[in-house]
Amino acid sequence: VTTVDPALALWLALGEAHAELSSHAQAHAARHGLSLAELAVLGALDRHGPLLLGELQRHTSVSSGGATFLVDRLEAKGLVRRKSCPDDRRATYAVLTAKGGRRIGRILREHTVVIRRACSALTATRQRSATALLRALANSQPGADTTRRSPTD
Amino acid sequence: VTTVDPALALWLALGEAHAELSSHAQAHAARHGLSLAELAVLGALDRHGPLLLGELQRHTSVSSGGATFLVDRLEAKGLVRRKSCPDDRRATYAVLTAKGGRRIGRILREHTVVIRRACSALTATRQRSATALLRALANSQPGADTTRRSPTD
DNA sequence: CAAGATTGACTGGTCAATCTTA
DNA sequence: TAAGATTGACCAGTCAATCTTG
Numbered sequence: 001v002t003t004v005d006p007a008l009a010l011w012l013a014l015g016e017a018h019a020e021l022s023s024h025a026q027a028h029a030a031r032h033g034l035s036l037a038e039l040a041v042l043g044a045l046d047r048h049g050p051l052l053l054g055e056l057q058r059h060t061s062v063s064s065g066g067a068t069f070l071v072d073r074l075e076a077k078g079l080v081r082r083k084s085c086p087d088d089r090r091a092t093y094a095v096l097t098a099k100g101g102r103r104i105g106r107i108l109r110e111h112t113v114v115i116r117r118a119c120s121a122l123t124a125t126r127q128r129s130a131t132a133l134l135r136a137l138a139n140s141q142p143g144a145d146t147t148r149r150s151p152t153d
Numbered sequence: 154v155t156t157v158d159p160a161l162a163l164w165l166a167l168g169e170a171h172a173e174l175s176s177h178a179q180a181h182a183a184r185h186g187l188s189l190a191e192l193a194v195l196g197a198l199d200r201h202g203p204l205l206l207g208e209l210q211r212h213t214s215v216s217s218g219g220a221t222f223l224v225d226r227l228e229a230k231g232l233v234r235r236k237s238c239p240d241d242r243r244a245t246y247a248v249l250t251a252k253g254g255r256r257i258g259r260i261l262r263e264h265t266v267v268i269r270r271a272c273s274a275l276t277a278t279r280q281r282s283a284t285a286l287l288r289a290l291a292n293s294q295p296g297a298d299t300t301r302r303s304p305t306d
Numbered sequence: 307c308a309a310g311a312t313t314g315a316c317t318g319g320t321c322a323a324t325c326t327t328a
Numbered sequence: 329t330a331a332g333a334t335t336g337a338c339c340a341g342t343c344a345a346t347c348t349t350g
Contacts, residue, residue, distance in 0.1 A: 005265055005268075005269060006272075006277045006280040006281050006284065007265070007268050007269040007271075007272035007273075007277075007280055008265055008268055008269075009280075009281075009284045010272055010275075010280045010281075010283055010284045010287070011174055011178070011268045011271075011272070013283075013284045013287035013288050013291065014167070014170060014171055014174060014283075014287055015171070016287070016288070016291040017167060017287040017288075017290045017291040018167055018168070018171040019214060019291075020290070020291045021164055021167060021290070025164070035317095035318065035319090037318075037319075052332080052333095053332075053333065053334095054331085054332060054333080061172060062319080062320090063319075063320050063321075064320095064321090064332085064333070064334085065319085065320065065321070065322090065333090065334075065335080065336095066318085066319060066320070067333085068333060068334055068335085069318080069319070069320095069334095070318095070319090072334095085332095088327080088328075088331090088332080089326080089327055089328085090326065090327045090328070090331065090332045090333070091327095091331090091332060091333080092332080092333065112158055112160075112161055115158075115160050115161055115164045116158060116160040116161075118160075118164075119159075119160035119163055119164070119290065120160075121289050121290055121292075121293035122163075122286065122289060122290055124159045124160075126286060126289075127159040127160055127162075127163045128159050128162075128163075129282070129286065130163055130166075130167075130283065130286040130287065130290070131159065131162045131163045131166045133275060133279060133282065133283040133286070134163070134166035134167055134169070134170040134283065135166050135169075135170075136274050136275060136279075137170045137173070137174070137272065137274055137275055137283070138166065138169040138170040138172075138173045139274075140274035188339095188340070188341090190340075190341075205310080205311095206310075206311065206312095207309085207310060207311080215341075215342090216341075216342050216343070217310085217311070217312085217342095217343090218311090218312075218313080218314095218341080218342065218343070218344090219340085219341055219342070220311085221311060221312055221313085222312095222340080222341070222342095223340095223341090225312095226340095238310095241309090241310080241349080241350075242348080242349055242350085243309065243310045243311070243348065243349045243350070244309090244310060244311080244349095245310080245311065
């Protein structure tokens, strides 16, 4: 009766679903003393190995200052280390420390379980349907793209 | 590359889709000098009429302090007014001012267009499918409690 | 005591400007 | 000149404590 437009309904549902899953993911990250953004950084380093801060920025959809900030904090926690790039003196790598590597492995495995449970209302098949629809929604947007995503992520 | 868990893929896609739509919605709100949360408040008041701050809080998923904060700002902008509840002296209504009512009408109409365009990659039918899936995802969560869980994971 | 609202301290980031090196 | 990173100012909210009324 209220919301007539299907697009509007979709936007609303998207917000609620995102909030719901976020709260689970965030709660789990917090149990390990991490923000979701920090977890994303650690995850990116785990997947891709050492990354320049700029690359990290693109992988995690965070601002330039945000990347510096996050690496600062993870460095303070002893999970990440900076390493200057030999080929380009402006550039800096973020690298997992041994401790960081160990911790992030455990955490990511747990994280998968958390997400899986949070999505358990949908069968795997419907999860895939939803994923496909959401990708179509996200990828075909006109413009204003500040962050380049690697298509094979 | 790791063959991803369908739930994980869904979580990722959800994040990207949400970020994408958000950026459009946010840009539009910003064109009118509003944050998304402020827009949500105005929208709720437009749909439901005067609302207690607590109700507003539930409708917009902000914290208690956030509701006060948002109403403060909208009041400062002359779009909303507080009105004390006659039946309960603790409670306060938020009410659209005449100016607020006029502006929000225009803005919400525009907003629908923005969202519709941002969703145009999906047909209305697929939008409805996506909506249904997302609602199922959001509504059937197991204990989304903030209380501490046993470290059985 | 509980429910509603408010305040103040705090935070996780963004944004714009700056510094350094290519 | 531009690209990479960093810094500092700023901001939209949250959170916990407080005040008031039921």
